Amino acid sequence: MNYQEIQNQLKKTQSWQQCYREIMLFGKQLPVIPDCLKSDDALIQGCESKVWLHIDLDESRGTILLIGDSDTRIVKGLFAIISSMYNDITLTEAKNIDAYAEFESLGLIKHLSPSRGNGIQAIIKAIQEKLSQW
Amino acid sequence: MNIIAELRHDFPVLSQSIEGQPLIYLDSGATSQKPQCVIDEINDFYSKNNSNVHRGLHSLSENATSKYEYVRTQLAKFLSVNSKEVVWTSGATESLNIIASGVTCDLNSQDIILISALEHHANIVPWQQAAQESGAKIAIMPINKQGILDIPAAIAMIEDLKPKVMACTHASNTLGNINPIAKLIDAAKKVNAITVIDGAQAFLHLRPNLSQLDCDFYVGSAHKALGPTGLGFLYGKFDKLNALSVFKTGGEMIDKVTYESSSYREAPAKFEPGTPNISGVLGFGAAINYLNKLDPIVLHQYEQTLYSYCLNQLQAIDGIIIYGDTQNNIGTISFNYRDEHHYDIAMLLNSYGIALRSGHHCTQPLIAELGIQGTLRVSLAFYNSHNDIDTFITALKSSIKLIAG
Numbered sequence: 449m450n451y452q453e454i455q456n457q458l459k460k461t462q463s464w465q466q467c468y469r470e471i472m473l474f475g476k477q478l479p480v481i482p483d484c485l486k487s488d489d490a491l492i493q494g495c496e497s498k499v500w501l502h503i504d505l506d507e508s509r510g511t512i513l514l515i516g517d518s519d520t521r522i523v524k525g526l527f528a529i530i531s532s533m534y535n536d537i538t539l540t541e542a543k544n545i546d547a548y549a550e551f552e553s554l555g556l557i558k559h560l561s562p563s564r565g566n567g568i569q570a571i572i573k574a575i576q577e578k579l580s581q582w
Numbered sequence: 583m584n585i586i587a588e589l590r591h592d593f594p595v596l597s598q599s600i601e602g603q604p605l606i607y608l609d610s611g612a613t614s615q616k617p618q619c620v621i622d623e624i625n626d627f628y629s630k631n632n633s634n635v636h637r638g639l640h641s642l643s644e645n646a647t648s649k650y651e652y653v654r655t656q657l658a659k660f661l662s663v664n665s666k667e668v669v670w671t672s673g674a675t676e677s678l679n680i681i682a683s684g685v686t687c688d689l690n691s692q693d694i695i696l697i698s699a700l701e702h703h704a705n706i707v708p709w710q711q712a713a714q715e716s717g718a719k720i721a722i723m724p725i726n727k728q729g730i731l732d733i734p735a736a737i738a739m740i741e742d743l744k745p746k747v748m749a750c751t752h753a754s755n756t757l758g759n760i761n762p763i764a765k766l767i768d769a770a771k772k773v774n775a776i777t778v779i780d781g782a783q784a785f786l787h788l789r790p791n792l793s794q795l796d797c798d799f800y801v802g803s804a805h806k807a808l809g810p811t812g813l814g815f816l817y818g819k820f821d822k823l824n825a826l827s828v829f830k831t832g833g834e835m836i837d838k839v840t841y842e843s844s845s846y847r848e849a850p851a852k853f854e855p856g857t858p859n860i861s862g863v864l865g866f867g868a869a870i871n872y873l874n875k876l877d878p879i880v881l882h883q884y885e886q887t888l889y890s891y892c893l894n895q896l897q898a899i900d901g902i903i904i905y906g907d908t909q910n911n912i913g914t915i916s917f918n919y920r921d922e923h924h925y926d927i928a929m930l931l932n933s934y935g936i937a938l939r940s941g942h943h944c945t946q947p948l949i950a951e952l953g954i955q956g957t958l959r960v961s962l963a964f965y966n967s968h969n970d971i972d973t974f975i976t977a978l979k980s981s982i983k984l985i986a987g
C-alpha cells in the first residue's frame with residue numbers, strides 16, 4: 449500500500465474504532481519478515497510493545513528500503529504507515545519528510561505521545577538518525 | 583446499595599468524557615479518584631490558611647500545625663496505632679526506602695531478606711539495595727501457577743531460613759490477591775524477623791487494624807486512598823521505628839545542631855526533615871473523614887459484589903484468561919485475551935472511554951514468573967457501578983471483534 453492510499457483509507461473512517469481497524473489492516477499487509485531479522489539489535493524498545501526496524505539505502509537506485517515488525521497489531525499498523533512514507537523514495541526526499549506533520553494531518557498525532565509508550569516516536573527518531581548518516 | 587450508588591457523584595472526575603464517551607474509570611489501583619471534599623480542603627488551605635508548620639507563633643502557622651498534627655492522629659486512629667508511630671512520607675515507595683535503608687546497618691552477609699513473588703518493584707528494589715550494601719541475600723516466597731502465594735511453602739521458608747526481614751504485600755497490585763499476612767507475620771515473629779507489610783493497595787479496601795495484625799512496619803500511599811499525590815505514610819512500632827537510621831537530614835528533624843554535629847529528635851520527627859507536604863496531609867485528612875463516614879462492611883460487600891459481577895462476565899467470554907486469586911481479592915482483575923497483546927486491547931478499550939491499565943504493573947518478576955508479557959488490569963473501587971462494568975464488557979467484546987475481524 450502506498451502512502452496516498454493510506455491517506456485515502458483513513459480519511460473515510462468515521463470513528464476511532466474504524467480508524468484502528470484500518471490501521472490494523474495496514475499492518476496485516478506488511479510483508480512478513482523472517483524471524484532472524486527480529487533480532488535484539490534491531491529492537492526499538494517502546495514501553496509496552498516491541499518494534500524491529502531495518503533501514504537500508506538501495507545504492508543502485510538511490511532509494512530507501514524500510515522493513516520491520518511489531519508484536520502488537522496497532523503499532524505494526526502505525527509502522528506500516530511510516531514505512532509507506534519512506535519506502536521507495538530518494539534519500540533527499542526522505543530527509544525532507546516531516547513525519548510528525550504527516551501524523552498530525554492523518555489525525556494520528558496522539559499516537560506519538562510518549563505516554564502511549566508505543567515507541568512510534570523512537571522509530572521516527574531512529575529513521576531520521578540513520579538518514580542523517582548517509 | 584442505593585446510597586453507595588450516590589457516592590459516585592462525590593467524585594467530579596467521573597463525570598467527564600473521553601473520546602466523546604463517558605469515562606469509565608477502572609484504574610483505581612494506579613490511583614484512586616478524589617472526592618470533592620478532598621479537593622475543597624486543599625483549595626481552602628491555599629486560599630485561606632497557607633503557612634508553614636512547626637514554625638512561628640503566628641495564628642496561621644499555629645492553625646496549620648494543629649490541623650497537620652490532627653490528621654496524624656486521625657490516621658493513627660484509623661490504623662489503630664499510636665500517632666507517634668506514624669511518619670508522613672512522599673508515598674509508599676519512600677516509606678519502603680526508609681525502612682530498607684534504615685535496617686541496612688543491622689544486616690550482614692549471613693542474613694536473609696525474605697520477600698514474596700508478588701511484590702511491586704517498590705518492595706523489591708530497596709531490599710536489593712540493602713542486600714548489596716550489607717551482603718545479605720534475598721529469598722523469594724513462591725507462588726503457584728495461578729499466581730497465588732504458596733502459604734505452606736512460605737511458612738516453611740520462614741521457619742527454615744529464619745530471615746532477618748520478612749517483607750510482603752498485603753494485596754497484590756497486579757492480581758488483587760489478598761495475602762494471608764497474619765499467618766506470615768505470626769511465623770515471622772517466632773523467628774524474630776522484622777515484619778514489613780506493603781499496604782499500598784490494601785489500605786482503601788481492607789482498612790487494616792494494625793494493632794491486631796501486629797506487624798513491625800506497614801506502609802501506604804494517600805493517593806491510592808482518595809487522598810492527594812505526593813503523600814504517604816510509614817507506620818512502625820515505636821521502638822523499631824525509632825531505631826531505624828535516618829534517611830534524609832535537614833531542618834525540623836533535629837534536636838540540637840552545632841557546626842560539628844547534631845542530635846536527632848525522636849520519631850516521627852526524626853524522619854520528617856524539611857517542610858512537609860502540608861496541603862497533602864490536610865487533603866488526606868478530608869479523605870479519612872470521608873471514609874470514616876462510610877460503613878466499611880457495606881462498602882466492602884458492595885466492592886465484592888461488583889468484583890464478582892465483573893469476574894463472572896469476563897469468565898463468560900471465550901478466550902479470556904484470568905490470573906490470580908479469585909477467592910480473596912480486593913477487586914482487581916488481571917487478564918489477557920488468547921495470545922493477543924495487552925497493548926492492542928487497551929488502546930481499543932480507550933477508544934470506548936474505558937480507562938484501565940496494561941503492561942507489567944511494576945511487577946516484572948511476577949509477570950515473568952507467570953510466563954507472560956503483561957496483562958490488562960481492571961481495578962475497582964466503591965465509586966464504580968454495575969453500569970461501568972456493563973459498558974466495559976460491551977467495549978471489550980467489540981474490541982475483540984475488531985481484532986478478530
Ligand SMILES: Cc1ncc(COP(=O)(O)O)c(C=O)c1O
Binds near residue numbers: 672674676702751755
Ligand atoms: C503494592 C504497591 N506497592 C507500592 C506502590 C508504590 O506506591 P507509590 O508509587 O504511591 O509510592 C504501589 C503503587 O502502585 C503498589 O501498588
